[in-house]
Amino acid sequence: MNNFKIYLAGLKNNQTEKIDSLIDPNLLNLSNEKELVFEKPFKITGKVYLTQESLIMNFDINFTVSIPCSICNNFTNKTINIKSFYITEDLKNISLAYDYLKEIRNVCVLEIPSFVECSDKCKKREELNKYLRKDEGDKHYPFTSLEI
Ligand SMILES: [Zn+2]
Numbered sequence: 001m002n003n004f005k006i007y008l009a010g011l012k013n014n015q016t017e018k019i020d021s022l023i024d025p026n027l028l029n030l031s032n033e034k035e036l037v038f039e040k041p042f043k044i045t046g047k048v049y050l051t052q053e054s055l056i057m058n059f060d061i062n063f064t065v066s067i068p069c070s071i072c073n074n075f076t077n078k079t080i081n082i083k084s085f086y087i088t089e090d091l092k093n094i095s096l097a098y099d100y101l102k103e104i105r106n107v108c109v110l111e112i113p114s115f116v117e118c119s120d121k122c123k124k125r126e127e128l129n130k131y132l133r134k135d136e137g138d139k140h141y142p143f144t145s146l147e148i
Contacts, residue, residue, distance in 0.1 A: 076118035
C-alpha cells in the first residue's frame, strides 16, 4: 500500500488536483538496477484531472542518482529533471484509484544515463587521453607489409 494513488471519487466536477509529493526511493524498487544509489526522495509535482474518458496526469519529476563514473568508476551524483511527463489512463481500466508509482518508476529508469562522467569532466580522462594518443602514435599497420 502507498499514498501515491489518485482516487477517482475525489476528482469529480472538472477539478484539477495538485500533486506535490516526495517518494521514498525504496518504494520505487530501483535497487535491482545495479550500481545505482538514491540518497534523496524523488520529488513529484504536477496536476491530475479527468476528461470524459481518461485520467490525465502531468508530472514534473526531480531526483538525484549516485552512479559510477564511466571512466574512473567513482560514484558521482547526477540530478535529473523530467519536465511535463504525461500519463493517460482510460477510465475503463480504473476501478477506484490509479497508482502512479509504477509509471514514475518506468520513466525514471529510462532517464538515467548509461554514460556518466564525474563532475562533467573526469580527472582521469586526461590520463586516458594521453594513453590513447600515445597508443595512436605507436600504431602499426599489420597489412602494409603483407605480400600478395
Ligand atoms: Zn570519473
